[in-house]
Each structure stands twice: as structure tokens, then as C-alpha cells.
Amino acid sequence: MSHQLKNLVIYSSLERDSIVCNYYNLITKEDYNERQRSYFNLVKDLVQCGNTLMEHIMLLMIESENHILTKLIDEDYRLTEFDYACIKNDLMIINWLVHYNVDQAIQDIDNQHGLLTFLLDNTSQHHQVKNYLDYFMLVRDRPIFHQQCDDFVTMMKSQGTGRFSSHTAYYMTVNNTIKPIEKFEPLKWSLIYDYDIQKERLRKNTEAFVKSKFYHHALLVGASGTGKSSSIKAIVDLYKDRRLRLIQLHKGQLSQLPALIEEIKTSNLKFIIFMDDLSFEVNEDEYKFLKSFIEGGVLNETKNVAFYVTSNRMHLIKEVRSDREGEIHIQDFIHEMTSLSDRFGLYLTFESLSQKAYLEMVFKMIQEDQLDYDRDWVEIEAKKWSIRQGGMSGRVANQFVKQLHMIGEDL
Incomplete structure (x- = not known):
């Protein structure tokens, strides 16, 4: 059979996924008991993961990571005939999986409830998944030639591949693991009114960042509610189809920056590390992690990370306890915090509205x-x-x- 999972070259990880394997066994195995077992295992696993079957398959593709995919989405790389052969091979197999008519299999095994029927929706609200599903709808009844391969690679290049490509925004949990923000629905860039000068400077900086040109880390300062955080989230959403992603941290997680940078520095994506309403007190020293990474040795070599920070304080100083701290220490602290603010090349002030x-x-x-x-x-x-x-x-x-x-x- 030409559509065997074991024949996948680029997306060979699908062969090791239990949901895909159960689906494949359901539509290919002749033994009824084996098909029945695969059917109910498939339903249970899909209920557990919370996605439809097609969403799951698309997410596996989007999050796949290997040296072939890294090569294919390099902006300067030109596809060879071998690349076209590999892409065509995998797309034909996955296209067959996506569009296989499983109605008869459901009827034979589960003619009473048709449980799997409810988990076969080919539509999705997930932005990246939707793009992949739309592609497979376009090639549903068409042969896959070089043009279709080129179209697929173009889509991959716009979204990126790997663990962080499936969602636009992520956050760090209390256990210091990175999780996706499933419903990232920021205010649209066009709906952030006023502050046109600040918005344009932020847009130009972000444009330079995604184009791998010289860019600045950004500090947005101003009163609460003036649109600082909304602007950052909106600009990420605006460039999400140009491999831009957001990871939100809070002050207490700054010590995790070394591990986070190490994890993402080789990704084909661009990351804005976002910290909202950031400020420090005299007795806090987490700022040292941020200071060293903004202008330190490691980040100088990391071109896919930008820090976008908001604060209600001009120099990120929240409180100076002169009655409990020595005067020399206070002056040193103020100097340190001022130098931290100075390391942000893009300093935007959001004043209160008239x-x-x-x-x-x-x-x-x-x-x-x-x-x-x-x-x-x-x-x-x-x-x-x-x-x-x-x-x-x-x-x-x-x-x-x-x-x-x-x-x-x-x-």
C-alpha cells in the first residue's frame, strides 16, 4: 500500500503517535476485533486531548522538528529535486489520511452512537491549524506537483515549525514550564486609538526584528490603562504569520531566563519576551538577570529574542526604603535601576489622556x-x-x- 505511515519521510513522527496509529489501523486493518479496539482507543484519546482528529494531525505536523524542516524553511534555501520528492511523498500520504471516507468504518463498528463522527470536524478556530487544513482542502482532489510543494513550503515559512509554532502566545507556569495561551485574542492593532507616534515606533522596531535587522529591546512606560500591554499583544498578533511569538513572564520568573533562552535560541521563530507592569524594590535583585540578558554575552549571540517590558515607573523603581537601607546602598540601587532602563533602546512613554x-x-x-x-x-x-x-x-x-x-x- 502506497499510503503506509512507515513511508513518511519528513513527518515520520506521525507514525509514533498513538492517535494517528489507531486511526490508521481503523481504516486499514482487516481483523474486526483489531479495528474495534483501535476505534474506541481513538475516541478515548481524542476526548482526552481535546482536539478533533484533523486538528490533532495538523498540530503534529506544525510542531514537528527535524533537520529537514529546518532546512526547508530557511529563507535562503532553494528546494532540490530530492526535497520535492520527499515533500510530495509525505503530502500524498497525509492528504489520503485527511480525506479518507471513514463513514463505513464507523457504521460497521459503532452504528448506535457514532462517537467518532463528532470528532471528525475539518474546521478549526485555531489560526495555524486552519491554514494547514485550508491547504489540504485545496489539494483534496488535485495531484501534488512542484507548485503544490512550493505552496506548502511557503506556508511553513510564514508560520515556522517546531514546538512554539502551533500558537501565537505562551506563558510560563508556576512550575516554570512553557504552556500555550489557547485563546489569545488581543485587541486589534487598528483598534488601539491615539498614541500614533508610539505605535509607529513600536511597529517599525518589530518589523526590523522579524526581518532579522537591527532592533531594540522596548520599555513602554506610562499610567495604567493607557494601552502599553495591549500594544505589545496586538503587534505580536499583527506579525504572527511572520514567525513572531510571545512568551509572557512575571518578575519572579526572571531567574529562569538562562534556561528559557537556551531552549529557544536555535528556533526558527522570533520571540518577544513580555513582562507586564514590571518594577523592583530595593531588596529585590531579580533585575540582574534581565540586565545581563538584555546586554550580556549570551543574548548578543541570540538574534531571535527581544524583550518588550511595560512599567508604571520611569526607571522601574517601585520603592526606596531610606529608613531601612543605607544611603550608599540606595544610591547604588538607583544607579543600577537607571542603567537597566537605559539598556532598552526603544523607550516609549504613554501619557495619560486629555x-x-x-x-x-x-x-x-x-x-x-x-x-x-x-x-x-x-x-x-x-x-x-x-x-x-x-x-x-x-x-x-x-x-x-x-x-x-x-x-x-x-x-
Whole structure:
């Protein structure tokens, strides 16, 4: 049989996956008992992993890592005839798996409940998976020639491959393991109003980063709710199809930076290490990890990592306890913290909004959401809302517009 799993060359890891093997046995084995066992093992494993069958197969492809894939997605690499033969071989086998009509097998084994039927959905909300599924829908009834191989490699180059390619954003758990943020749904870049100068500087820096040109680590400073974090998350989402990923850490995890950098430095992806609302006190020394990596020996050789940090403090200093610390120590600390801020080549200030800018932001959001309210009434209510919320910011404006949605629902 030409579609045997053992014939996979680039994606040979699929042959070792229990879900794929059970699916393959279900549609190829002649022994009824063996097919039945594979069927229910397949259903149980899919329920356990929480994905449909096709999502699982696509994720295995996306997260595959080997020297062949590393070579294929290199921007300067040109495919050889051997590469085309390998790609065509694997795509034909996987295309057969994806589009095999399993209805008869389900009917023979499970004609009462049809459990597997519910786990065969060929659509997905997962961005990277959707791209792969769309590709296989395009080649469903078509032969795979060089052009189809080129199209597939182009898609791989845009998304990257390996462990961190399947999601846009990740976070570090309390156990210091990296997990994907399954529902990463940041505010759209175009919907972050005002701060046009800051946004454009951040965009240009990120553009240089993804193009492997000279770039800066970025420190975004300003009042709470002004859009610092939203801008970082939105810019990552904007460049997610150019191999850009986000990993979020908090201050207590800075000691894990050496291990994290070691893990990701050889990846074909670009990583923004994001730390939100960062500040330090006199008795904290975690900043030393950040300082050494921003301008240290290791990161100088690591061209796929950028630090994007937000803070409410100009120099990341939260508190100076002069009554408990020696004056010399305090001065040394201030000097250290000032030098840490200075190591961020891109320093962006997000000032609090004026009343005019705040109201303009509110009206832009209302227009975007197509809400129909009297302009004068909205202005009065938006001012009242800002007083209750303690200030005027993008976050307060967004909260007010959400309140308008709730009012509309109650009418």
C-alpha cells in the first residue's frame, strides 16, 4: 500500500503517535476485533486531548522538528529535486489520511452512537491549524506537483515549525514550564486609538526584528490603562504569520531566563519576551538577570529574542526604603535601576489622556461597534464614568463602551 505511515519521510513522527496509529489501523486493518479496539482507543484519546482528529494531525505536523524542516524553511534555501520528492511523498500520504471516507468504518463498528463522527470536524478556530487544513482542502482532489510543494513550503515559512509554532502566545507556569495561551485574542492593532507616534515606533522596531535587522529591546512606560500591554499583544498578533511569538513572564520568573533562552535560541521563530507592569524594590535583585540578558554575552549571540517590558515607573523603581537601607546602598540601587532602563533602546512613554483625547477614543470605539447613542448624552456619561473609575485612559474608555453594550442589551 502506497499510503503506509512507515513511508513518511519528513513527518515520520506521525507514525509514533498513538492517535494517528489507531486511526490508521481503523481504516486499514482487516481483523474486526483489531479495528474495534483501535476505534474506541481513538475516541478515548481524542476526548482526552481535546482536539478533533484533523486538528490533532495538523498540530503534529506544525510542531514537528527535524533537520529537514529546518532546512526547508530557511529563507535562503532553494528546494532540490530530492526535497520535492520527499515533500510530495509525505503530502500524498497525509492528504489520503485527511480525506479518507471513514463513514463505513464507523457504521460497521459503532452504528448506535457514532462517537467518532463528532470528532471528525475539518474546521478549526485555531489560526495555524486552519491554514494547514485550508491547504489540504485545496489539494483534496488535485495531484501534488512542484507548485503544490512550493505552496506548502511557503506556508511553513510564514508560520515556522517546531514546538512554539502551533500558537501565537505562551506563558510560563508556576512550575516554570512553557504552556500555550489557547485563546489569545488581543485587541486589534487598528483598534488601539491615539498614541500614533508610539505605535509607529513600536511597529517599525518589530518589523526590523522579524526581518532579522537591527532592533531594540522596548520599555513602554506610562499610567495604567493607557494601552502599553495591549500594544505589545496586538503587534505580536499583527506579525504572527511572520514567525513572531510571545512568551509572557512575571518578575519572579526572571531567574529562569538562562534556561528559557537556551531552549529557544536555535528556533526558527522570533520571540518577544513580555513582562507586564514590571518594577523592583530595593531588596529585590531579580533585575540582574534581565540586565545581563538584555546586554550580556549570551543574548548578543541570540538574534531571535527581544524583550518588550511595560512599567508604571520611569526607571522601574517601585520603592526606596531610606529608613531601612543605607544611603550608599540606595544610591547604588538607583544607579543600577537607571542603567537597566537605559539598556532598552526603544523607550516609549504613554501619557495619560486629555479629556479631548479620551472622548475621541470613546466615539471611535462606539463607531467601530456601530452603537447608536446621542453624542451629547455619551459625552456626559463618559465623563461621569471616568470620574467613577478614577481617570481617563484607553482601558476606561473601553470599559465605558462595554457598559453601553450592556445598557443596549437591557433595553
